[in-house]
Amino acid sequence: MKRILLGGALLCATITGFAQSGTHVLKIKNAKQLREFFRYTGNDIPFVSGHRGGINKGFPENSIEAFANTLRFTPATFEIDPRLTKDSAIVLMHDATLNRTTNGTGKVGDYTLAELKKLRLKDLEGNLTDFRIPTLEEAIIWARGKTVLILDKKDVPFEMTAAIIKKHKAEGHVMVTVHTAKEAKWYHERNPEIVFEAFVKTQKALEEYEQENIPWSHIMAYVGPDNKPELKPLYANLNKRGVMCMISAAPTYDKLPDAADRAKAYRAVIEDGASLIEADRSLEAGAAIRPLVPAKSPKKKFFVTRK
Template identity: 35%
Template sequence: MRVIKIMTVLVIGSIGFFCCKTKDNTSGQQQAKEKQISANEKKFITSFEQWNQTLEPLVSAHRGGPYPGFPENAIETFQNIVNQTPTVIECDVSMTKDSVLVLMHDRNLDRTTTGEGAIKEATFTELQQLTLVDNDGNKTSFKIPTLDEVLAWGKGKVLFTLDVKRGVPYDKVIEAVEKHNAVSYAAVITYRIQDAVEVHKLNKDVIISVSAGSEGALEQIEKAELPVDKLLGFVGTRQPEKSHYEKLKKFGIRTILGTLGNLDKSAVAKGDDNVYLTYIENGANIIATDRPLEVVKVLAEAKK
C-alpha cells in the first residue's frame, strides 16, 4: 500500500457538495433563500469512493450545522440540512455511564440539553428524559441520538466525520461503524498520531482525519507509514501558507481547513464572505465551518 514514506503522489480531487442553512421561524424568507441553491446543484456523494471523482470544494457542517431551532448533534438538524442540500456532517461522539455511544460535544449536559452534570455520569435511560437546546438557548423536542441511530440514518444520505471525544474507546466507535457497514461514509477524526495508528490497525479501510498543520506533524505522519489514500490532513483553524498546502498535495493528502471560530468570525466582522474563495484557491479541499449556509452560497455564486 502506498504510504508517505515513499513519497507517492496521488492525484486526488476535492469533493463537490455543500452544506446549506437550516430552517428557522421565518419560513417564508427561508424558503426563498433555499431556492438560491437549485436542484441541479445537488450532487449527492454518499461514499468516500466517490470522493476522488469530483473537482469542487467540500463544505463540512461543524457539529452538524446548527441554526435557530435546530441544535447541534441532532438527527433532526442533519435532516433539515439534507432536505436543502447535499452535505458532510461533522459530529461528536461521547459515551454514557453505561457505555452507550451518543452524540454530544461538551463533557457536561448543561449547555446543549435540559439536563445538568457530566454525560459520563448519566445512563442512556436518564439521557432520554432530556431534550436538546439550540445555540440560542431555546428548548426543542429533539432527543440525544445514539451513534447507531445516526449511522443508520446517514446511509445513502451524507458523509460523516466522527469527532471521538476524550475517553471514548476507538474500538467501540469502529465496532459501530462496521456494524452499520459505514466504512464507506464515516471517517474518524484523530488529534494524535498514535490515535491515527490505532484506528488504522482497528480497520485498515477507515478514512482518518489527522493533524497536519505543521512540519512536525507531517514528519510524524511520514514515520507512522499510514496510507495516504486513507488520510485527511487537518491543517488547523488558521490559514496556513500556500506552500504548506503544496507539501500536503505532493504527499497526496487532501486537506481540511477549520474556519470555525476566528476565521468565520473575521469574515462576519469584515462583511467579506469571498474570503472563503481565497481559502479554496490557496489549497484547502474542505472547509469545516460554523457558517455552512454562507460558505455554500459564496461558492455557488462563484460557479455561475
C-alpha cells in the same frame, strides 16, 4: 454575490443556488469510493463540513434534524461528537455537561441512555426544541447513502469507536478524527478500510504520517483554523500526495460579525488552497463557496440531489 443573511433554517434558495425541494446527498457506497471522493485532483468540488453537525437557528448541534436541514440546502459532511453515557451507550454531545445544549444539568456520563432520551435539545439561541439526543448508532444508520460522518475525539475509547464502525460496515460513510500519526496507526492496523480526518498542521506532522506508513489515500488533512500564506508549502506537499486539505472556520471566520465579511472569508479559504471548510454556519459557508464549484469535475458523480 448578494449579501448573505442567515435568517434561520430557511436560508433563501436564491442566495444558496441550491433547490429547497430536495436533499443534497453524497453518493458514496463504500470505503473505496470514500477514498476516491477525498482524493485531491486539482479540479475538485469545494464543500462544507458541518461542525458539530452544523449549527443553524432552530436546529440543535449534534442532532440528526440539523444534518437533514443542512442537506436541504447544500451538500455536506458532518463532524460530530460522540460521548459515553453511564451505561456505556454512545450519544452525540459536544460538551461533557448537558447544561448548554439541553434542558438537563450535570455530566453526560452520570446519566443512562434512557434518562438522556427524556431530555430535549436547545438550538444555538438557547431555545428549547422537541428534538432529542441521538445515539451514534442512530446517526450512522441515518447517514448511510446520504452523507459522511466524521467522529471527533471525545471520551469514547478507540476500541468502541472501531467496533461500532465494524458492526455497521460503515467504513464508506464514517471517518475518524486522529490527532497524531500514532492514533491513525492504531486504527489502520485493526481496520485498514477506515478513512481519517487527520491533524496535519505542519511538515513535521506530514513526515510522521509517512514514517508510520499511513496511506495518504486514507487521509483528509485538517491544517488548522487560519487561512494564512504559510500554508502554501504544506498544501503543495499534501496535494501532490493526493490529499485534500480542510480549514475549520468555527473558531475564526464563523465569528466575524458581518455576513458579507464571513462570505468573503469562506471563499478565500477555498481560493487560497483548501478543498473544504468545516463551519458552524454550514448554510452560509455552503452558499458563499457555491460560485467556486467548477463547471466540470471528476467528483460530480458523488454530488446528487434527491427529490
